[in-house]
Amino acid sequence: MGKKLINDPEKVVQEMIEGIVMASNQRLEKLDGYNIIVRKDAPIEKVALISGGGSGHEPAHAAYVGEGMLDAAVAGDVFTSPTPDAIFEAVKAVDSGNGVLLIIKNYTGDLMNFEMAAEMAEAEGIEVDQVVVNDDVAVEDSLYTTGRRGVAGTVFVHKIAGAKSAQGAALKEVKRTAEKVIKNVRTKGVAINPCQLPAAEKSTFSLAEDEMEMGIGIHGEPGTEKMKIKKVDQIVDSLLEDILIDLKVKSDDRVALMVNGMGGTPLMELYIANRRANQFLESKGVEIYKNYVGEFMTSLEMEGLSLTILKLDEDLSFESRSELFKLTAMTLISNVGGASGPLYGTAFLNISKVISEYELSLDDLIEVSEEAIAGIQKRGKAEAGEKTMLDTIIPAAESLKNSRANNLDLNTALNNCLKAAAEGMENTVEMQATKGRASYLGERSIGHQDPGATSAYLMIKTFIENFLK
Structure with missing residues (x-):
């Protein structure tokens, strides 16, 4: 069994949530009885945004609760969707009467539970709508989804829809903006080592010392193809080729680039990958308007990275x-x-x-x-x-x-x-x-x-x- 810096495998999510709140300098609070983080000043007079899912993807989603982004994040057990009653409690906590938008990653459990919570909220007279993020170009169907998975591109949805909400836009307009982000964002990832759940005795899949998995997700699942490990420049080129083809990115397009660590990848290696990503996009005549490097949506301690491209226009390029x-x-x-x-x-x-x-x-x-x-x-x-x-x-x-x-x-x-x-x-x-x-x-x-x-x-x-x- 791998080493973990934890107390009790059954309490990792609760204790993590408590630690996040303590580190928030009074900006966040935990709802009693639930693993839910909300803004301490909620509800705000605007459209509220809620996201969430299984834990193990930190900083997603709790770290994105705050001004200009999410109003609440609902955490399930590790790699397990939160329950409808928890999501419903989050909706009630942040609704100001201006409506609530649920940002859901395309996984079967998340979809069912968030949709059920939305029905519960609507029965109480709360206006709720939703968007489903499906940015992963690696697969059409997986162990957890029908259709493409929602992965690191979700963070761009949080950011841009959150900014739109903060400007006072109505629920319909915030949803339209979120859907436009989803339409224009794509991600693909790679892993050189898997992860291990807190209570598990072995890793989620196995790789030889000279192997890597292309097309991995964020729940510890293997990728779409196991192959001999390559130099990072070759890996980056392969990931970006698939993304640009799928997104139909062409010369003179303007994009945001995210180089996302999967949890166990040194920043040094992420910056080396970012160097090549910039070179590759420049060679294609693509303008990088924003460039982000770090851990944004992880898979516990998995060693690897994902690349996300968001194709921008004037509507999606606005700043706070x-x-x-x-x-x-x-x-x-x-x-x-x-x-x-x-x-x-x-x-x-x-x-x-x-x-x-x-x-x-x-x-x-x-x-x-x-x-x-x-x-x-x-x-x-x-x-x-x-x-x-x-x-x-x-x-x-x-x-x-x-x-x-x-x-x-x-x-x-x-x-x-x-x-x-x-x-x-x-x-x-x-x-x-x-x-x-x-x-x-x-x-x-x-x-x-x-x-x-x-x-x-x-x-x-x-x-x-x-x-x-």
Whole structure:
């Protein structure tokens, strides 16, 4: 029997769940009586996302519970689907009245149990819908499925459908997005050593020292073909050839690439595989928009990897708000000369740390403005009244605070904010510059509107006009 760092084989899932919650810094909680992890702030006013399945695939699925992804993950025993009553409890815990989307991997047990739970929830008046992930190109049917298996591509479904839900989309639109991801994602894997269940006396299959299994799944099952082990570059080429043909990827397509460890593969080896995957895709004229390397969906301690390709379009390439603000910051820093690039870059980086992925409230906008001001003041050592961009931004922020104090609605608050920003910008005409290049002019700077204040106004104006549409 192989060695395991466990206490009792019958309690591995429960003790793992408890450990995950303890490591979450109060973000997650376990539902009493069930191996279910939910967001501690659930239910959220949005479409809720639930996934799950047998344990042994960590970090899937519990690690994907959080802002912009899943609202709950339901864990069964190792490589065993959770029961309908557990899934039903998860649905009740996270439903906010906006509907619940179940993300199911295509395994017979998962399908039956999740579908039964959906029927139980609908009988209680909860709106539930589902999508089924079937990204594995290795097989059409397996020991556990009718049709293709759902494997590591499921993580992309969690991420993109979760982002869509966080934007406030309705259940029908979140499902449409998830289905589009499923249509455009493919995976294939390889193993050089099998895994062993906690209570088992031997591994799930056997391989000689010079053998490997191509087309493995995530439940310890053997692959579609046993062969002599090859160099990793040859393995990667073979996996990607099958994926690209099945997905009909062509030159100039844009993709996300995931190199996923199966649980026992050193990161060194994953990065070597990633190197070849990048070279291979580049040789085919395929653009890698995002590249992920690590363990995303494992099979206990199996040694091997899977490659996942998600073919992207504009709909599937959208970023979270935080990522967009980071990208904006780096673009400004890299492309805008003088002091403005670093100042605006710092402001946008600060904003990226606090910006909500959900519908923005007046409180959110006040926090964003305060972070932007703090960043600019720290970087530029300026204050209000020194004829800088702050003479636009600070009055705008103060206007938002006044609107909150007077209980004004968000639209009115934003219109007042824009007026305050314009007045602040115009007031710089009569100021003498004491910061930046304009300060070299001394009194001659009076009578001219500050360029930084003007650019800040234009940014605020663009944001508010688009926000109000």
